[in-house]
Amino acid sequence: MHILRTTYLSLGSNQGNKLENLQKAIDLIAENIGSVQKISSVYKTAAWGFESDDFYNCCIQVSTGLNPEDLLKNIHKTEVFLGRKRTADKVYKARTIDIDVLLFDQEIIFSKELIVPHQEMLNRKFVMVPLVEIAPNVIHPIEKLRLQICLNNCTDTGEIENTHLKLIRPVSLSEKYNYIAIEGNIGTGKTTLSRMIAEDYNAKIILERFADNPFLPKFYEDNDRYAFPLEMSFLADRYQQLSDDLAQFDLFKNFIVSDYYIFKSLIFAQVTLQKEEYFLYRKMFDLMYKEISKPDLYIYLYQNTPRLIENIKKRGRDYEQNILPEYLDKIHQGYNTFIKTEEQLNTLIIDVSDKDFVNNPEDYKAVIDLIKKAE
Structure with a gap:
């Protein structure tokens, strides 16, 4: 589990579409660094320390699981992506984007790459005014004074103007959803994706306890004999687990993610049970x-059957190795029927047939983007 820390960043731009540059930077920070909690107003100031076009500046509060070193690396990547060209000299220059780490919790950091609190922040009104707007009562770790007091003591006489332009704060997964259920056929990677989301977004995770079911290996050996006890035991266990875990609110977690939803029981039962059963x-x-809470978002991971067979063989569970493609096709058909008929669920279908979200960060990012954009 990541320990979430609060950092305050200063953003500035004086080249190109300055407002758009700030917005793009904030969006990238939300994707790659952490949840953006607050954004100050956009202020216009003259270039500080050199002659150039006016800057647009703002400050943001970010909740991040990154350590200071990785935070700085991601900031530099963001700057480069948005067109900033860093040089070895220390001369101030015009730039599409400039991002500085002002504070990192109450830590005091002196390293070759990073000094926190920022050495010059108390002397720059274009930093302190937007920072105090969103964090007036935060204590400066060295001065031991509230930032509002630090701003009052600032000797910078430069003019600063509130443009009243608005930046949009990206909404995090935890603000949008309380409960996400992820489902898919055998071997789609639903458990792996649930684990990754729980780790990255500090979510409480509910995982299906299939490994504890004594009927599962027997079912794959003799379907007809063990289908009914298997499905009944799964149903009872899923109901108990979801009822218990969804009812227990965890103050230290942002939301809940599960690698199954109870309707899975009915889908598999349709495939495995005889008519009377x-x-x-x-x-x-x-x-x-009727008694189970519905997820805010129900995600179905679709993967074509050949890829499922490949994944099943790769993970090497002995009792799964003889699963037939026809059986997987029936399960997919069951999910397809369920999704079409269950109108009460907010459903998102993601085709992961050509994605490797475990080993390819871009594929994982694409999946997360789809989840964030779901209505």
Whole structure:
């Protein structure tokens, strides 16, 4: 689990579309560094220390799981991506974007790459005014004074103008959703994706306890004999687990992510049970389904059957190695029917057939972007 820390960043731009540069930087920070909690107004100031066009400046508060070194690396990547060209000299120059780390919790850092609190922040009104707007009562770690007092003591006489231009704060997953359920066929990577999201976004994770089910290996050996006890035991366990975990609010977690939803029980039961068994099973399911909280977002990971077979063989569970493609096709058809008919769920289908979100950061980012943009 990442320990979340609060950092304050100063952003400035005086080349090109300055407002757009600031917005792009904030969006990239939200994607790659952490959740943007607050954004100050946009202020216009003259270039500080050299002759050039006026700057647009703002400050933001970010909650991040990165350590200071990785934070700085990601900031430099963001600057380069937005067109900043760093040089070895220390001469002030015009730039598309400039991002400085002002504070990192209450830490005092002196290293070759990073000094925090920023050495010059108290002497620069274009930093202190937007910073105090969003954090007036934060204590400066060295001065031991509130930032509002530090601004009052600032001797910078440069003019600073509030442009009243607005920047949009990116909404984080934890603000948008309380509960996300991720499902998919056998081998789609739903558990892996759930783990990755829980780690990156400090979410409480609910994982299916399939490994503890004694009927599962027996079912793959003799489907007809063990289908009903398998599905009933899964249903009972899923109901109990979801009822217990969804009812327990965790103050230290942002939201909940699970690698299954209880409707999975009905989909698999449709495939595995005989008609009479399914009729009895459905009665039990309907009673339980009414009591289970619905997810804010239901994600279905689709993956084509050949890729599923490949993944199943790769993870090497003995009892799964004889699963037939026809069985996987039936499960997918069951999910497809469920998604089309269950109108109460906010559903997002993500095709991951050509994605490797485990080993390819860009694929993982693409999946997260789709989740963030879901209505």
